[in-house]
Amino acid sequence: MTLKIPRSLIEQVFSDSEKAYPEESCGLLIAELPGDFGRPGRTLAVLEARAATNQFDASARGRRYQIDPRLFAKVESELSGSGRAIAGFYHSHPDVPAWPSPFDLEAAWPGYSYWIVSVRSGKACDSRSWVRSEDGRGFIEEAVVEEG
Amino acid sequence: MSVQVRLPAALRTFTGGQETVALEGRTVAEALDGLFARHPALRRQLLNESGKLRNFVNLYLNDDDTRDLKGLSTPVKDGDVILIVPAIAGGADATPPCAPSGDALGRMGGGADARDLTQEELLRYNRHIIMPEVGLAGQKKISNARVLCIGAGGLGSPLSLYLAAAGIGKLGLVDFDAVEASNLQRQILHSTAWVGRSKLESARERLKALNPNVDIELHEARLTAANALEILKDYDVIADGTDNFPTRYLVNDACVLLGKPNAYGSVFRFEGQASVFWAQRGPCYRCLYHEPPPPGLVPSCAEGGVLGVLPGVIGTIQAIETLKIILGAGRPLIGRLLLLDALAMEWRTVNLKKNPDCPICGKSPTIKSLIDYEAFCGVKQSPAAAPPEIAVEDLKAMLDRRESFVLLDVREPHEYELAAIAGSKLIPLGQLAARLGELDKSAKYVVHCKMGGRSAKAVKLLREKGFDATNVAGGIDAWSRRIDPTVPTY
Numbered sequence: 001m002t003l004k005i006p007r008s009l010i011e012q013v014f015s016d017s018e019k020a021y022p023e024e025s026c027g028l029l030i031a032e033l034p035g036d037f038g039r040p041g042r043t044l045a046v047l048e049a050r051a052a053t054n055q056f057d058a059s060a061r062g063r064r065y066q067i068d069p070r071l072f073a074k075v076e077s078e079l080s081g082s083g084r085a086i087a088g089f090y091h092s093h094p095d096v097p098a099w100p101s102p103f104d105l106e107a108a109w110p111g112y113s114y115w116i117v118s119v120r121s122g123k124a125c126d127s128r129s130w131v132r133s134e135d136g137r138g139f140i141e142e143a144v145v146e147e148g
Numbered sequence: 149m150s151v152q153v154r155l156p157a158a159l160r161t162f163t164g165g166q167e168t169v170a171l172e173g174r175t176v177a178e179a180l181d182g183l184f185a186r187h188p189a190l191r192r193q194l195l196n197e198s199g200k201l202r203n204f205v206n207l208y209l210n211d212d213d214t215r216d217l218k219g220l221s222t223p224v225k226d227g228d229v230i231l232i233v234p235a236i237a238g239g240a241d242a243t244p245p246c247a248p249s250g251d252a253l254g255r256m257g258g259g260a261d262a263r264d265l266t267q268e269e270l271l272r273y274n275r276h277i278i279m280p281e282v283g284l285a286g287q288k289k290i291s292n293a294r295v296l297c298i299g300a301g302g303l304g305s306p307l308s309l310y311l312a313a314a315g316i317g318k319l320g321l322v323d324f325d326a327v328e329a330s331n332l333q334r335q336i337l338h339s340t341a342w343v344g345r346s347k348l349e350s351a352r353e354r355l356k357a358l359n360p361n362v363d364i365e366l367h368e369a370r371l372t373a374a375n376a377l378e379i380l381k382d383y384d385v386i387a388d389g390t391d392n393f394p395t396r397y398l399v400n401d402a403c404v405l406l407g408k409p410n411a412y413g414s415v416f417r418f419e420g421q422a423s424v425f426w427a428q429r430g431p432c433y434r435c436l437y438h439e440p441p442p443p444g445l446v447p448s449c450a451e452g453g454v455l456g457v458l459p460g461v462i463g464t465i466q467a468i469e470t471l472k473i474i475l476g477a478g479r480p481l482i483g484r485l486l487l488l489d490a491l492a493m494e495w496r497t498v499n500l501k502k503n504p505d506c507p508i509c510g511k512s513p514t515i516k517s518l519i520d521y522e523a524f525c526g527v528k529q530s531p532a533a534a535p536p537e538i539a540v541e542d543l544k545a546m547l548d549r550r551e552s553f554v555l556l557d558v559r560e561p562h563e564y565e566l567a568a569i570a571g572s573k574l575i576p577l578g579q580l581a582a583r584l585g586e587l588d589k590s591a592k593y594v595v596h597c598k599m600g601g602r603s604a605k606a607v608k609l610l611r612e613k614g615f616d617a618t619n620v621a622g623g624i625d626a627w628s629r630r631i632d633p634t635v636p637t638y
Binding site: 024026033035037038039056060062063064065066067069070072073074076077080081085086087089091093094095096097100101103104107108109110111112114120121123125 | 154156157158159160161165167168204206208211213229231233234235236237238239240264265267270277278283284285
């Protein structure tokens with residue numbers, strides 16, 4: 001599986017994640033939904049990354065994120081019928097590797113790309129993207145391909 | 149009522165890719181029942197076993213969360229849109245995997261003086277950082293830690309090289325020797341070009357080339373009771389790579405008095421030992437060896453030899469233990485002595501107990517400050533007990549004057565083959581007691597070995613048996629250096 005992201009969006013998300021440090025950043029990834037979405041081997045081309053407010057309790061925002069479902073609902077309604085959809089999410093891991101955590105797995109939905117940015121000492125330095133395995137027991141890493 | 153249910157991308161695989169499903173029903177629940185009738189697999193995705201909405205699932209009616217309305221009983225009207233909205237959450241672990249399991253040294257990593265890592269360092273230490281047991285927090289601890297290596301020789305070489313590579317913040321080295329040709333077989337810190345020059349300067353050049361981020365502090369001095377506490381006090385971990393008993397006891401006692409951990413290692417011939425002596429948490433070196441062996445009984449590596457690779461194995465174990473102490477990771481070698489027999493290639497671990505009667509770390513210690521370790525180890529004896537000895541210059545003068553005496557060499561035959569002083573008689577120390585009959589009581593004996601240790605023991609034995617015997621201080625080693633350079637040193 002592959003997640004294609006334009007360089008400008010990578011820079012935007014890295015910059016948002018650095019601003020959020022030491023809290024976690026989070027946001028929506030919007031893409032043209034391919035016919036094989038949710039199946040192994042699919043490729044997603046991200047068209048837009050939309051920052052969301054981390055709604056988690058302030059005391060735990062350094063290690064938790066939650067995207068406002070209202071924002072999700074609003075964007076889904078906006079995109080309805082366009083062929084585009086929310087196809088994944090990004091969030092940051094401050095001072096922790098860009099590996100999904102058990103909590104990420106617990107909350108993971110099938111098919112979506114979960115793109116994690118590791119921010120160390122305020123600097124975004126590594127990112128990896130993950131898709132929940134079909135049996136829901138783990139994550140499969142997908143290639144992050146920088147475009148343009 | 150005719151309503152539409154709109155699915156997020158994640159659930160469209162269950163509807164064959166359909167984004168919206170048109171359904172009939174009077175409430176949200178009825179509409180969902182219709183959905184599940186058409187796409188049964190969706191039920192399990194949205195409801196739990198008791199028919200309640202799963203965590204992470206939100207249902208929106210047009211723009212409102214149904215939880216704010218009447219939940220699943222919320223009535224619907226024609227043209228309404230029910231939106232299934234996944235709750236998107238996650239985050240790093242509650243216990244970040246990078247946080248090591250407890251900080252052994254308290255000060256490191258979290259202190260106000262903790263230094264952050266540069267981009268170059270993040271890359272350099274990547275293979276550390278990606279391990280949960282180390283992580284960024286652990287690498288910061290390493291990069292803010294201060295470690296003192298006593299000795300820049302066989303053990304000090306792998307120790308300091310690996311610790312520098314690991315990015316120890318401040319690496320101190322204590323040594324006062326020059327690099328000798330016979331060091332190069334094992335002291336991989338030094339290269340051939342440095343023979344005859346300062347070991348510490350050689351070490352600094354090599355370690356700085358390996359990792360310029362490490363602050364190298366050189367203590368070019370013999371470690372003594374007078375300077376040990378001052379030198380050791382500013383370090384977090386001491387790694388003892390010394391090759392002699394007085395310094396080993398000195399380092400142990402100083403560590404006990406300062407409360408510092410000592411990553412200990414020693415090598416001899418084909419055998420090695422390693423442990424962590426940390427009196428606050430376990431036994432110290434004196435708990436293991438209450439007193440040093442009689443002088444001359446346990447030869448040093450200079451006298452007995454050592455397989456060059458062996459300090460490489462033991463020194464790296466000391467480096468590992470040092471890093472574990474800094475990280476607070478794993479189980480340090482406290483209360484355990486690791487023994488390696490390289491000929492059999494067998495490792496053994498023996499458990500060490502803290503000795504309640506230990507003179508320095510026991511319940512009522514008798515040693516409360518540093519003592520005279522040369523005297524304690526019998527290396528420097530009191531004038532009355534010390535056997536008479538002469539310098540190699542005196543021996544040369546006696547030979548030149550053709551004085552009548554027997555020059556007795558108490559080394560081993562293979563050493564004798566390597567280097568010998570012309571006209572000497574060889575009786576290895578171990579055979580001396582049994583071969584006294586070969587000796588003439590009326591003769592005068594001048595005894596030497598390699599460095600003067602074994603011959604001192606021989607002189608003591610001979611004098612006890614009524615012989616006129618004198619020791620040669622510094623042995624054939626001093627002879628080669630000061631009198632006859634054609635006699636090889638080894």
